[in-house]
Amino acid sequence: MTKNVGGIDRILRILVGVALIAAAAMGSIGVWGYIGVVPLLTGLMGWCPPYALLGFNTCKR
Template sequence: MTLIKNVGKTDRNIRLAAGGVLVFLGIVTNTVLFSIIGLVVLATGAIGTCPAYMPLNINTNKDDKA
């Protein structure tokens, strides 16, 4: 199964930064929920595919390369 890259460069950078902050916040405050959400955001930024974008037909990737 090939995942469509639907996360653009700016979107990926924001996701990576926000995910890192959430994971850090989860570790510092000992809150598992922040850590889990942060890991999901980091993963979607790292792989370039957001499953939530698929049913909504959102694509921030301007390269059109899958």
């Protein structure tokens, strides 16, 4: 897997993922907030499957 998520994109994914999971854990947005695991993991791994399929890359080379 070649990294295709970088910089600000990666930071935003991590922040949004943590915020969604925290909101779901506190019960303010329901269990759908646990979908925040997806942006959190893609931000931590630096690789996004849809980006790979569509040919996007936000990493600096």
